[in-house]
Amino acid sequence: MPELPEVHTTVEGLERTIVGKTIKDVWSDFHIGTAYRERQTIKNKKYFEKFKKIVTGAKIIGIERRGKNILINLGNSYTIVIHMKMTGHLMVENYEKENKFIHLIFFLSPGKKTRLVLSDMRKFASVTVCKTEELHLHDTVGKLGPDPLDPDFSAKKLFEILRGKKGVPIKSAILDQNTLAGIGNIYSDEILWQTSIHPLSPADKIPQKKFAEIFKAMQKILHLSIKQGGDSKSDYRNAFGGKGNFQNFHNVYGKKGLKCQKRNCLGIIQRIVVRGRSAHFCPKHQIKYESR
Numbered sequence: 001m002p003e004l005p006e007v008h009t010t011v012e013g014l015e016r017t018i019v020g021k022t023i024k025d026v027w028s029d030f031h032i033g034t035a036y037r038e039r040q041t042i043k044n045k046k047y048f049e050k051f052k053k054i055v056t057g058a059k060i061i062g063i064e065r066r067g068k069n070i071l072i073n074l075g076n077s078y079t080i081v082i083h084m085k086m087t088g089h090l091m092v093e094n095y096e097k098e099n100k101f102i103h104l105i106f107f108l109s110p111g112k113k114t115r116l117v118l119s120d121m122r123k124f125a126s127v128t129v130c131k132t133e134e135l136h137l138h139d140t141v142g143k144l145g146p147d148p149l150d151p152d153f154s155a156k157k158l159f160e161i162l163r164g165k166k167g168v169p170i171k172s173a174i175l176d177q178n179t180l181a182g183i184g185n186i187y188s189d190e191i192l193w194q195t196s197i198h199p200l201s202p203a204d205k206i207p208q209k210k211f212a213e214i215f216k217a218m219q220k221i222l223h224l225s226i227k228q229g230g231d232s233k234s235d236y237r238n239a240f241g242g243k244g245n246f247q248n249f250h251n252v253y254g255k256k257g258l259k260c261q262k263r264n265c266l267g268i269i270q271r272i273v274v275r276g277r278s279a280h281f282c283p284k285h286q287i288k289y290e291s292r
Helices: 010-017 045-055 096-101 132-137 155-162 170-175 185-194 210-227
Strands: 022-028 060-066 069-074 078-083 088-091 102-109 115-120 126-131 270-274 277-281
Touching: 010 060, 010 069, 010 088, 022 045, 045 078, 045 126, 069 132, 078 088, 078 132, 096 102, 126 132, 155 170, 155 210, 170 185, 170 277, 185 210, 185 277
Parallel strands: none
Antiparallel strands: 022 102, 060 069, 069 078, 078 126, 088 115, 102 115, 270 277
């Protein structure tokens, strides 16, 4: 294997190692039990049998990310869609320590021991397959909002989307994958801290001029996270079992009780719950917009 950089994302790692390989076989224990017998994921035993038949023998021709989904494009005109939820991650190496959390294995060729595994401590991940041309109809991928890193996305489009979220806290609005794809809890806290916006501010009450700042912060933070190989504050691992470095760049997430790092700010970071999700913020410089 060629020497790889220390920092890379899951998609980059998979592109380097499994594109061009063929799926020889598939194993999973996700479907043990009957709780998911009616659902169209591999947690349904009958669906898994169908899934296995479709993907076995297919060549992997590409890997891409859409929001929080990893898409594995196959040469037989199908695409595997993996939403890793909270604790899932795909790995091709150094997964031995996570053996008890591995619930899906793709056996690949060429290579005697080449495997792509899905480690998922809480077993929340969703794995499906559909025809590539029908991805726009997929339950999760087809409903995704625009990706903030899409070249066609802009501050104007961001404003047009969020001004319609009447009464919805900005924290919740940017976390909604049907509104914007790919922004997680950590990134939302960092974006709002960077732009001095209180997480409880209704999205439709934020002044239009602030959306240029929000857009710029989204781009900056997401690009930095990609450059640093993702965030391993929790249990994320990349394709080679390594941790990302973005957790070393947090300004507010996980900083409850600490002094705000904003220049000349004397605030102390607080933590609240916004519609079921934790939110870290500075009550001193993050403004709660309630009218405009």
